[in-house]
Amino acid sequence: MENNWKIETQAVQGSYAPKPTEPRIPAICQSTTFKYTSADHVAKLFDLDLADHMYSRISNPTTAALEGKIALMEGGVGALATSSGQAAISGAILNICQAGQHIVSASTLYGGTYSLFANTFPKMGIEVTFIDPEADAAEIKKAFRPETRCLFAETIGNPNLNVLDFAKFSRIAKEQDVPLMIDNTFATPCLCKPLELGADIVVHSTTKYFDGHATSLGGVIVDGGQFNWDNGKFPELIEADPSYHGLKYVEKFSAAAYIVKARVQYLRDLGCCPAPQNSFLIDHGLTTLPLRMERHSSNAQAMAEFLEQHPAVLKVNYPGLKSHTSFPLASKYLPGGCSGVMTFEIEGGQEAGKKFMETCQLVALVVHVADARSGVLHPASTTHRQLTEEQQRSAGVDPGMIRLSIGIEHIDDLIADVEQALAHSQK
Numbered sequence: 001m002e003n004n005w006k007i008e009t010q011a012v013q014g015s016y017a018p019k020p021t022e023p024r025i026p027a028i029c030q031s032t033t034f035k036y037t038s039a040d041h042v043a044k045l046f047d048l049d050l051a052d053h054m055y056s057r058i059s060n061p062t063t064a065a066l067e068g069k070i071a072l073m074e075g076g077v078g079a080l081a082t083s084s085g086q087a088a089i090s091g092a093i094l095n096i097c098q099a100g101q102h103i104v105s106a107s108t109l110y111g112g113t114y115s116l117f118a119n120t121f122p123k124m125g126i127e128v129t130f131i132d133p134e135a136d137a138a139e140i141k142k143a144f145r146p147e148t149r150c151l152f153a154e155t156i157g158n159p160n161l162n163v164l165d166f167a168k169f170s171r172i173a174k175e176q177d178v179p180l181m182i183d184n185t186f187a188t189p190c191l192c193k194p195l196e197l198g199a200d201i202v203v204h205s206t207t208k209y210f211d212g213h214a215t216s217l218g219g220v221i222v223d224g225g226q227f228n229w230d231n232g233k234f235p236e237l238i239e240a241d242p243s244y245h246g247l248k249y250v251e252k253f254s255a256a257a258y259i260v261k262a263r264v265q266y267l268r269d270l271g272c273c274p275a276p277q278n279s280f281l282i283d284h285g286l287t288t289l290p291l292r293m294e295r296h297s298s299n300a301q302a303m304a305e306f307l308e309q310h311p312a313v314l315k316v317n318y319p320g321l322k323s324h325t326s327f328p329l330a331s332k333y334l335p336g337g338c339s340g341v342m343t344f345e346i347e348g349g350q351e352a353g354k355k356f357m358e359t360c361q362l363v364a365l366v367v368h369v370a371d372a373r374s375g376v377l378h379p380a381s382t383t384h385r386q387l388t389e390e391q392q393r394s395a396g397v398d399p400g401m402i403r404l405s406i407g408i409e410h411i412d413d414l415i416a417d418v419e420q421a422l423a424h425s426q427k
């Protein structure tokens with residue numbers, strides 16, 4: 001039934017139905033451990049014949065409520081919460097890719113993901129080829145190799161704000177017979193549902209809009225349950241897993257094979273599970289996500305239009321503006337709004353940018369986006385600082401670019417704050 005609810009209802013009441021006298025909201029289960037009375041019961045848990053909780057590194061009731069709600073909202077068969085967005089992205093890929101193998105990724109990525117792909121994965125023997133997401137399909141296909149195991153991209157690139165051409169990317173992934181993995185952090189399922197647009201796996205930094213109040217780091221992997229793993233490329237999902245006394249994931253868990261393996265192998269071994277307290281707070285945040293995404297988007301649209309006509313602003317980058325190259329894709333894939341993040345270039349370069357950021361009052365200088373409170377940041381000297389200038393440009397970061405994350409305050413107050421800071425920046 002809850003599968004048919006609208007996302008607003010799923011966000012409030014999805015995946016948790018308390019019995020009489022049980023708490024109305026999922027309680028914080030701050031316990032590592034669970035008690036049993038029979039050895040047989042415990043043996044069944046270890047054989048994965050029962051889905052009860054065993055140990056909070058693998059699963060926990062508070063986290064399970066969060067996972068169920070996110071799977072529902074994204075339309076997946078299951079979800080796995082992690083300690084951060086970076087842990088979710090690492091786990092989603094390591095679950096199907098090992099040394100000697102390769103992934104293809106859009107170059108327009110969050111700086112941490114770019115660095116993971118450009119520096120850390122190669123050290124582990126996994127090579128990554130970056131492609132321009134706006135290149136034509138024939139060009140992108142040249143990046144694929146026999147050992148390629150997935151195609152990765154962000155729905156809305158951070159901070160380039162290019163909107164993904166889902167039709168092109170899902171067609172390429174299908175032709176190459178690899179899963180399409182999408183980081184849906186900026187759009188959230190309220191604005192875009194990648195699994196309905198041909199993606200196979202969705203990842204999020206739940207630290208961002210899901211939490212929405214800047215309280216808790218977290219990540220999540222969502223399995224669409226549609227990809228055919230039995231195509232010769234993913235024996236680890238088909239053949240017996242010696243680390244799990246011969247378990248065959250697809251045979252035992254069919255459509256949920258990928259997400260079960262991520263839990264019982266990756267999370268078991270690498271241990272990047274969320275704290276129950278954080279799962280509680282993120283679940284709490286989700287309750288208002290649909291409302292907040294509407295306000296983030298309408299505020300950001302108004303701010304982008306204000307900036308576009310301001311004489312101290314050289315260029316505004318927001319996919320909801322007709323002037324943005326992604327406007328047609330945004331109209332197709334993000335009809336409910338383009339989320340709260342935008343970038344712009346200020347007259348006077350880095351010096352004026354610094355003055356602008358330091359003079360903003362309501363819009364605080366923070367290393368964070370997607371919070372209810374508005375924030376401002378200079379990506380080249382912060383989130384993308386560890387990249388070379390060439391890597392920064394390939395990720396869509398110009399040296400003078402300023403990133404705004406528009407919150408849910410009243411738009412009049414936000415515009416007044418930005419207006420006074422722009423005036424100061426030109427003195």
Ligand SMILES: Cc1ncc(COP(=O)(O)O)c(C=O)c1O
Pocket residue numbers: 084085086087110112113154158183185186204205206207208217218219
């Ligand atoms: C699009 C995107 N993906 C992933 C991450 C990484 O998430 P976390 O900071 O939760 O590890 C971020 C962080 O800003 C992000 O913006």
